[in-house]
Amino acid sequence: MKIVIAGAGIGGLVAALSLHAAGLRDVRVLEAVPRIRPFGAGVNVQPNAVRELAGLGLAESVADAGTELTELSYHNHLGQRIWQEPRGRASECDWPQLAVHRGVFQSLLVDAVRDRLGPDAITTDARVTGFTPLDGGGTEVLLAHRSGDRPDSRLHADVLVGADGLRSAVRRTLYPEEGEPRSNGTTVWRGVNRSTPFHGGRSMVVMGDGRWKAVVYPLAGRPDADGLVLVNWAVSRAATQRDPGQDPAQEPPPGDGFPGAVSDWTCGDLRLDDLPGGGGDLDALR
Known part of the structure; x- marks a missing residue:
């Protein structure tokens, strides 16, 4: 089972570690920023x-x-x-x-994810912009990249976890009638x-x-x-x-x-x- 998590914040990283602890190994975390740095308060x-x-x-x-x-x-x-x-x-x-x-906390979680799930478990510069459920099961995840030499892309996931923040593209796709947060x-x-x-x-x-x-x-x-x-x-x-x-x-x-x-x-x-x-x-x- 391929699990994709949108967002490498605290919630997304802990979700990845919890899935690993439950015995799941094919877990990939997608993060929008090109580089994860210790920001925050x-x-x-x-x-x-x-x-x-x-x-x-x-x-x-x-x-x-x-x-x-x-x-x-x-x-x-x-x-x-x-x-x-x-x-x-x-x-x-x-x-x-x-x-x-927060930045120190996130850095600890990033290190733990890469140590337990592999150095390539977190992909940066990969913003989830939406998804399309597939008739045969799973979903096609739509990605945008900031780098000029990388066109928009997509990947298949059996499970998509939305941990992509306040203006979540996963939430917006699931509930388009809700609009933006107020x-x-x-x-x-x-x-x-x-x-x-x-x-x-x-x-x-x-x-x-x-x-x-x-x-x-x-x-x-x-x-x-x-x-x-x-x-x-x-x-x-x-x-x-x-x-x-x-x-x-x-x-x-x-x-x-x-x-x-x-x-x-x-x-x-x-x-x-x-x-x-x-x-x-x-x-x-x-």
Whole structure:
């Protein structure tokens, strides 16, 4: 049985490893980008996901690349605590809750796929644009390539797994009437910087004022020689009031409010005034 997976993100790579663990060997992962590089910000891996990674023999590697989170706390924009609870093994779960840089996590999975399924198990510069079911069984997968010397191509698969992201061509082919994903108008700025440890070094802190929200957590368990650790942060701004029927995607993206809207927020030894400025090389996700 030939299995093709569209997308070499975390979902597609874990699917390939799980199929291999189930005894399937003819598994091929197709990735749109010409080269897989460690992009992204932080990933919060919940205990149930860590359990699956442990079953694949990868939990320790992911833990070593990131850190274990043991606490989650919610605060208002003044830093006053609303709610606090233990997380992962601190809450008597069998598995930890891990935080890791997405690019590092993906790189670990890429290496594992190539090691277990072969060096050619992942094909880059191969964007799945759709598929056609075949009368005799299986499907014909349609591919596009960025390289100018490679024309569009197609291949046969007995099974096609769609793990090709938010604007999935597999989903669009299956459900053409759904159209493109729609925004709810919320804008999120994400990034990674180095900061002093806060709240004991293993906490996820969520702050908000009803319109703005900040989520901050460390990506390393121990500070470097300079006393700083890698920290993931995400700042979101809820949509403004709009006319009935207005498409949220048409709302102009807010720019001037970030990072000034949260720069004076503090929560114990956590300060948000060292976030990078809004603009330049920062992208807002909508």
